[in-house]
Amino acid sequence: MVHFEGVSLKSLLHPKPAGLVLQYGTAGFRTTARHLDHVMFRMGLLAALRAKKTMSTIGVMVTASHNPEEDNGVKLIDPMGEMVAVAWESYATQLTNAEQDALLTTLKDIIKQEAISMDKKAMVFVGRDTRLSSEDLSQAVLDGVSSLGDHSHDFGLVTTPQLHYLVRCQNTNGSYGNASLEGYYQKLSQAFVQITSKVNAVKLTTDQSPLRIDGANGIGALKMREMEPFLQQRLSFNLYNDGTSGRLNHLCGADYVKVQQRSPQGVEMVAGERCCSFDGDADRIVYYYHNPQGHFHLLDGDKIATLISTFIKELLTQAGLNLQLAVVQTAYANGSSTHFLQNNMKVIVECVKTGVKHLHHAAQKFDIGVYFEANGHGTVVFSDSAEEQIKGLAADPSLTEDRKSAAQMLEDTVNLVNQTVGDAISDMLLIEAVLAVRGLSVQQWDKIYTDLPNRQLKVKVADRRAIDTTDAERRATSPAGLQEAIDGIVGKYSLSRSFVRPSGTEDVVRVYAEADTQANADCLAYEVSLAVYHLAGGVGEEPKP
Numbered sequence: 138m139v140h141f142e143g144v145s146l147k148s149l150l151h152p153k154p155a156g157l158v159l160q161y162g163t164a165g166f167r168t169t170a171r172h173l174d175h176v177m178f179r180m181g182l183l184a185a186l187r188a189k190k191t192m193s194t195i196g197v198m199v200t201a202s203h204n205p206e207e208d209n210g211v212k213l214i215d216p217m218g219e220m221v222a223v224a225w226e227s228y229a230t231q232l233t234n235a236e237q238d239a240l241l242t243t244l245k246d247i248i249k250q251e252a253i254s255m256d257k258k259a260m261v262f263v264g265r266d267t268r269l270s271s272e273d274l275s276q277a278v279l280d281g282v283s284s285l286g287d288h289s290h291d292f293g294l295v296t297t298p299q300l301h302y303l304v305r306c307q308n309t310n311g312s313y314g315n316a317s318l319e320g321y322y323q324k325l326s327q328a329f330v331q332i333t334s335k336v337n338a339v340k341l342t343t344d345q346s347p348l349r350i351d352g353a354n355g356i357g358a359l360k361m362r363e364m365e366p367f368l369q370q371r372l373s374f375n376l377y378n379d380g381t382s383g384r385l386n387h388l389c390g391a392d393y394v395k396v397q398q399r400s401p402q403g404v405e406m407v408a409g410e411r412c413c414s415f416d417g418d419a420d421r422i423v424y425y426y427h428n429p430q431g432h433f434h435l436l437d438g439d440k441i442a443t444l445i446s447t448f449i450k451e452l453l454t455q456a457g458l459n460l461q462l463a464v465v466q467t468a469y470a471n472g473s474s475t476h477f478l479q480n481n482m483k484v485i486v487e488c489v490k491t492g493v494k495h496l497h498h499a500a501q502k503f504d505i506g507v508y509f510e511a512n513g514h515g516t517v518v519f520s521d522s523a524e525e526q527i528k529g530l531a532a533d534p535s536l537t538e539d540r541k542s543a544a545q546m547l548e549d550t551v552n553l554v555n556q557t558v559g560d561a562i563s564d565m566l567l568i569e570a571v572l573a574v575r576g577l578s579v580q581q582w583d584k585i586y587t588d589l590p591n592r593q594l595k596v597k598v599a600d601r602r603a604i605d606t607t608d609a610e611r612r613a614t615s616p617a618g619l620q621e622a623i624d625g626i627v628g629k630y631s632l633s634r635s636f637v638r639p640s641g642t643e644d645v646v647r648v649y650a651e652a653d654t655q656a657n658a659d660c661l662a663y664e665v666s667l668a669v670y671h672l673a674g675g676v677g678e679e680p681k682p
């Protein structure tokens with residue numbers, strides 16, 4: 138029996154502001170928190186439908202990740218822990234934008250189009266970040282689920298990747314791991330302890346200074362504290378920006394560090410010692426250090442992808458496993474990283490549109506797909522067959538010590554990785570494990586290749602949908618004349634590249650530029666911003682050099 142009456146009644150408690158239209162963005166809906174109550178209620182409804190359709194548990198995470206505290210947002214999680222299928226994004230938009238009196242009709246249309254059987258009860262997992270608005274908004278999600286008579290489990294404060302993990306565990310009956318936070322901490326810690334057990338404990342603590350972790354004043358810091366006892370003192374770290382005083386993502390966090398190319402406030406930097414920053418929901422991570430002259434060095438998603446894929450490739454060779462390894466990037470990937478991966482490491486490199494969902498699916502085409510956005514969002518996915526081969530080899534008693542040890546390390550790597558989505562905590566542990574096992578300092582890692590100087594800027598326009606792109610966002614198809622203008626500007630600089638794209642999480646157009654020197658990258662980014670401002674309906678102040 139379907140409780141449409143319950144939906145009608147409860148939806149009145151979460152009314153849609155008439156005329157408000159929101160777009161489903163790069164990772165769900167994201168805007169000022171005060172516009173989201175009705176969206177959350179309706180995403181509760183949609184998650185319940187998706188759960189019925191897939192006959193699996195579905196996840197709803199209330200977070201605006203890297204955005205400022207006053208924003209919020211929602212990410213929907215599919216059965217295997219990946220982002221919700223693209224085909225359902227349009228249902229999310231329809232449901233969100235239906236005026237109050239059209240809500241039931243829209244809901245029923247989706248049920249009909251997807252031929253959803255409403256007999257069985259659905260289960261929806263809900264989680265939230267530390268924003269002030271998140272508690273009420275997640276209650277709205279829970280109301281949406283219960284108004285259809287379905288079940289939910291509220292996990293409360295979790296990182297986004299933890300919720301992705303929990304959903305996958307639940308839908309694989311525990312074969313991916315135990316569907317609890319303790320299960321998450323245990324699985325990752327055990328794998329980390331296993332890998333680093335190959336490194337002498339004294340060496341482990343004396344070779345590396347404690348890792349300095351910037352928690353962006355968000356959920357990641359909280360969860361690192363919870364995880365600490367599980368790590369059996371194999372990782373020495375200090376937490377900064379743990380949320381006890383500063384504001385979420387304000388002058389700190391992975392996005393700030395990456396875009397501003399400077400260290401966050403609140404972290405005591407010591408020359409040569411490695412630091413990392415999480416973002417607001419702990420699904421991104423970047424590393425950095427200062428050299429003795431105080432010069433800032435960033436190791437972003439591209440450097441992370443290179444470190445991890447090199448490690449895996451070496452282990453595959455040592456284990457004698459013939460598996461296809463690929464790296465998936467976006468247009469933001471530094472040209473030097475792509476060059477290094479293709480020409481030095483000889484791995485397949487693919488470029489796709491921004492958004493983890495695109496990278497994830499591209500990576501799944503290979504035995505092992507390492508995917509990272511330059512902003513530090515990424516992970517590794519292993520095909521079922523790759524996992525089986527690795528497990529089989531690790532358990533083979535006839536192997537030489539060398540091969541066996543490589544196969545076992547690969548098996549531990551599979552367990553250390555959160556294969557559902559980018560995960561700052563899991564990525565950090567893998568990076569720390571690789572650095573420890575390979576005896577690499579952060580400076581040696583940084584030297585694998587040298588980044589081309591680059592700059593990212595934002596331009597405000599009246600309607601960012603005026604910009605359309607093609608070729609994995611590397612070329613603009615509208616407005617007319619913009620790409621020609623960019624080509625003309627790029628032609629003036631050496632080793633240069635630039636592209637523009639509408640952000641799917643903020644109301645801005647993003648501009649990326651790289652060139653032979655920082656000064657040139659800065660000028661190029663500025664000139665392209667100006668072209669966007671003039672040709673795509675810029676608002677507010679004209680960009681300044």
Ligand code: G16
Pocket residue numbers: 163164201202203204416420421491492493494510512514639640641642643647
């Ligand atoms: C989200 C997406 C990322 C994307 C980022 C920025 O990250 O999950 O894939 O790179 O937004 O997207 P855009 O340039 O379209 O604003 P997060 O960490 O904010 O959820």
